[in-house]
Amino acid sequence: MTHEDREQRDFNSLRVLALAGGVGGAKLASGLAELLGERLTVLVNTADDFSHLGLHVSPDLDTVMYTLAGIANPETGWGVANETWSFMGQVERLGGPAWFCLGDRDLATHAVRTERLNRGDSLTAITTEFCRALGVRPRVLPMSDNPVRTIVHSDTGALSFQDYFVRLKCEPKVSGFSFEGASGAKYNSKLDDLSEERNRLVIVICPSNPYVSVDPILALPGLREWIGATGAPVIAISPIVGGGTIKGPAAKMMRELGHGSSALSVAQHYRGLADALVIDERDRDAAQDIALLGMRVRVAHTVMRTQADRVALARECLALAEELRCKA
Amino acid sequence: MTHEDREQRDFNSLRVLALAGGVGGAKLASGLAELLGERLTVLVNTADDFSHLGLHVSPDLDTVMYTLAGIANPETGWGVANETWSFMGQVERLGGPAWFCLGDRDLATHAVRTERLNRGDSLTAITTEFCRALGVRPRVLPMSDNPVRTIVHSDTGALSFQDYFVRLKCEPKVSGFSFEGASGAKYNSKLDDLSEERNRLVIVICPSNPYVSVDPILALPGLREWIGATGAPVIAISPIVGGGTIKGPAAKMMRELGHGSSALSVAQHYRGLADALVIDERDRDAAQDIALLGMRVRVAHTVMRTQADRVALARECLALAEELRCKA
Numbered sequence: 001m002t003h004e005d006r007e008q009r010d011f012n013s014l015r016v017l018a019l020a021g022g023v024g025g026a027k028l029a030s031g032l033a034e035l036l037g038e039r040l041t042v043l044v045n046t047a048d049d050f051s052h053l054g055l056h057v058s059p060d061l062d063t064v065m066y067t068l069a070g071i072a073n074p075e076t077g078w079g080v081a082n083e084t085w086s087f088m089g090q091v092e093r094l095g096g097p098a099w100f101c102l103g104d105r106d107l108a109t110h111a112v113r114t115e116r117l118n119r120g121d122s123l124t125a126i127t128t129e130f131c132r133a134l135g136v137r138p139r140v141l142p143m144s145d146n147p148v149r150t151i152v153h154s155d156t157g158a159l160s161f162q163d164y165f166v167r168l169k170c171e172p173k174v175s176g177f178s179f180e181g182a183s184g185a186k187y188n189s190k191l192d193d194l195s196e197e198r199n200r201l202v203i204v205i206c207p208s209n210p211y212v213s214v215d216p217i218l219a220l221p222g223l224r225e226w227i228g229a230t231g232a233p234v235i236a237i238s239p240i241v242g243g244g245t246i247k248g249p250a251a252k253m254m255r256e257l258g259h260g261s262s263a264l265s266v267a268q269h270y271r272g273l274a275d276a277l278v279i280d281e282r283d284r285d286a287a288q289d290i291a292l293l294g295m296r297v298r299v300a301h302t303v304m305r306t307q308a309d310r311v312a313l314a315r316e317c318l319a320l321a322e323e324l325r326c327k328a
Numbered sequence: 329m330t331h332e333d334r335e336q337r338d339f340n341s342l343r344v345l346a347l348a349g350g351v352g353g354a355k356l357a358s359g360l361a362e363l364l365g366e367r368l369t370v371l372v373n374t375a376d377d378f379s380h381l382g383l384h385v386s387p388d389l390d391t392v393m394y395t396l397a398g399i400a401n402p403e404t405g406w407g408v409a410n411e412t413w414s415f416m417g418q419v420e421r422l423g424g425p426a427w428f429c430l431g432d433r434d435l436a437t438h439a440v441r442t443e444r445l446n447r448g449d450s451l452t453a454i455t456t457e458f459c460r461a462l463g464v465r466p467r468v469l470p471m472s473d474n475p476v477r478t479i480v481h482s483d484t485g486a487l488s489f490q491d492y493f494v495r496l497k498c499e500p501k502v503s504g505f506s507f508e509g510a511s512g513a514k515y516n517s518k519l520d521d522l523s524e525e526r527n528r529l530v531i532v533i534c535p536s537n538p539y540v541s542v543d544p545i546l547a548l549p550g551l552r553e554w555i556g557a558t559g560a561p562v563i564a565i566s567p568i569v570g571g572g573t574i575k576g577p578a579a580k581m582m583r584e585l586g587h588g589s590s591a592l593s594v595a596q597h598y599r600g601l602a603d604a605l606v607i608d609e610r611d612r613d614a615a616q617d618i619a620l621l622g623m624r625v626r627v628a629h630t631v632m633r634t635q636a637d638r639v640a641l642a643r644e645c646l647a648l649a650e651e652l653r654c655k656a
Contacts, residue, residue: 054382054442086412090436094461096443104432108418114382115424133422 011035011318015200017191017232021045021213022060023077023247024239024304025206026067028317031310032204033068033138035318040138041194042068045208046123047143047150047179047216050162052100053091055110056117059162060213061127061142062109069134073103077247080105099167124188139190143217146185150212151178161212170249173256177211179219187220198230202321205236207302209250210269211257224273233324235317236274238266241303242282264289271295275324278302278317296324339363339646343528345519345560349373349541350388351405351575352567352632353534354395356645359638360532361396361466363646368466369522370396373536374451375471375478375507375544378490380428381419383438384445387490388541389455389470390437397462401431405575408433427495452516467518471545474513478540479506489540498577501584505539507547515548526558530649533564535630537578538597539585552601561652563645564602566594569631570610592617599623604648606630606641624652 018029020042029042045060059078066072066080073079083103092098102110109130116126122145131140152164154172164172194201208214218224227234240263245251251261259265263283267290270277276296279286280303287297300316303309346357348370357370373388387406394400394408401407411431420426430438437458444454450473459468480492482500492500522529536542546552555562568591573579579589587593591611595618598605604624607614608631615625628644631637 052443053439054384054446055439056382080418084412084414084432086432087415087436087439090408090433091440094436094440094458096436096440104412104414104435105418107432107435108415108422108424111381111383111415112419112422112424115380118382130422 009315009319009322011322013200014202014318014321015039015194015197016041016202016204016318016321017194018042018204018206019208019214019217020060020064020206021208022048022063025060025208025213026064026072026077027304027310028204028206028237028313029064029138030067030307031304031312031314032317034307034311035314037137038139041190042138042140043143043188043191043217044140045143045213045216047148047182048161048165048212049147049149050160052102052110052162053096054114055102055107056114057100057102057110058113058123058142061123061140062106065109065127065131065134065136065140068131068136068138068140071134079103100162124190141188141190144185144187144220146181148182148185148216148219149180150216151180152212153177165212165249170252174253175256177215179216182216182219183221185220187217187223187226191226195226195230198232201230201232202318202325203227203230203232203234204317204321205234205270205274207237207239209239209248209253210266211250211253218273227273233276233321234274235276235278235320235324236266236270237278237302237313237317238263238280238283240266240283241280246303262286267293267295267297276320278313278320296320337643337647337650339650341528342530342646342649343367343522343525344369344530344532344646344649345522346370346532346534347536347542347545348388348392348534349536350376350391353388353536353541354392354400354405355632355638356532356534356565356641357392357466358395358635359632359640359642360645362635362639363642365465366467369518370466370468371471371516371519371545372468373471373541373544375476375510376489376493376540377475377477378488380430380438380490381424382442383430383435384442385428385430385438386441386451386470389451389468390434393437393455393459393462393464393468396459396464396466396468399462407431428490452518469516469518472513472515472548474509476510476513476544476547477508478544479508480540481505493540493577498580502539502581503584505543507544510544510547511549513548515545515551515554519554523554523558526560529558529560530646530653531555531558531560531562532645532649533562533598533602535565535567537567537576537581538594539578539581546601555601561604561649562602563604563606563648563652564594564598565606565630565641565645566591566608566611568594568611569608574631590614595621595623595625603652606645606648624648 150161254261478489582589591607591614
């Protein structure tokens, strides 16, 4: 298939479920959204959720939602564009905790969400309402309406995710992860709507952190089985680029866990689940070893600096999905 | 005593406990603070406190604190000066409750307070810390560390105070008030520090709403007895000016309760508790009837538009207190 062919395809027949964490996942989701609109569902990690200053904060869910709404802060990747910071200034003045930055607009999301959760609404229903208010066309789903919390096991003991990630700036050396509450949690029941369209379905594992963004989703009882039962092709995009990461601690974690930070490690991680792996041009050398694992490999430009980059990578994933479908 | 005498007095020998609600109370407290500094304690109504968007909001406590810190919004009387409103804009966009206005800076107070309350700190300890951070010299005390909530009984049923006051803009016709939790609540134990200085003590009932700002404080078991036991002169300032109010529903409430909105009604309300009532020049005609109730009356300029007005009224109260002391 030529480049021109791909450019012209509209992927009308596809319906995509993307598994996503924060910034990297949100970027690819935004590329997919441009091609698919309402035919995209994003299942988002909520194991980073935490309670801060009395408010329920869902960092990954918000990053995905803001990005798809076109209101994400382009500099940070998280939070809202044109943000003001009066709140944080006063929190510091009052001697409050300033380690987690909450912009004034962003804060509204957490506050309204907290109020609705306290009233008994589900995180799914609240997210759907927010997305409607913000004009988001794809369906954004929290992975579960039950609380699941990532615990980072490290050389300084067991840490809550935000403690590790934000407060300690990922400095402790990790030895493993656990997902508190996962074994009793239910994956989002709205996924069942997708089962009915299994013939058109493609599953995309976004270039998010495999350990702390994607694994919590996969830890939900029955979710791997659900994915298998759909028969949909599963395409993962490597978050590792040139042996490192663009953002976030995935490469550091891989090294600390003794896996080596490479596209091959990503392939090994998703072996048995993903049918194909999209790797960056800089990791081209790993293609052969990955193929030996029985995984289809596609080499692409995976670094998404512009919206055009996001759409191009999304296009690459969908073209690959159609090839996998035809082959199957 | 001449005007000049009063101007020169520094009231060094006095220690004042002021009972206060929101805006009117905060203004007089600020005048008293200028004369007394650390020798002023303000006991503030917390029966208006409520939970909003997951946050513990203490409207009266904050109005007093912000006013004493010199950061109150001069236009509204509540909230913080130089406020920004990004949060509320986004709350509305998300379809959240916009009936209670929370500025971005103000929000920090509620969020940090909520976090500390959830951690087990007392409202008293949190308020003391906030006051220190904001450079407030007088001691600001919540009336109690136990939750007490004003219920407004009205022609549309029993309403929580903020529902009545903010959401329904005081429109329902009131028939009475109750203070949920009051009978089991303890008045702030820091008052006992003042008992030791009872010989210097003066108690000032600020020109706050008698029914919903001062009565909740007086409803705390043992507080009236504590006041009596100190032997301190008790001076109330009428919130009624020319038969109406500057701000707030006190006059409307008085009429609806069938008491008539007059300085005399205020005197009748505080009979048995207050030794003296300061009334406005416009209510001069009521002086004789009030005196017949056995209460000392002082006619003064009670409308506080400027800081000079606040200090002048504070001076008037303290001069009256000294006279009452001498007489006693």
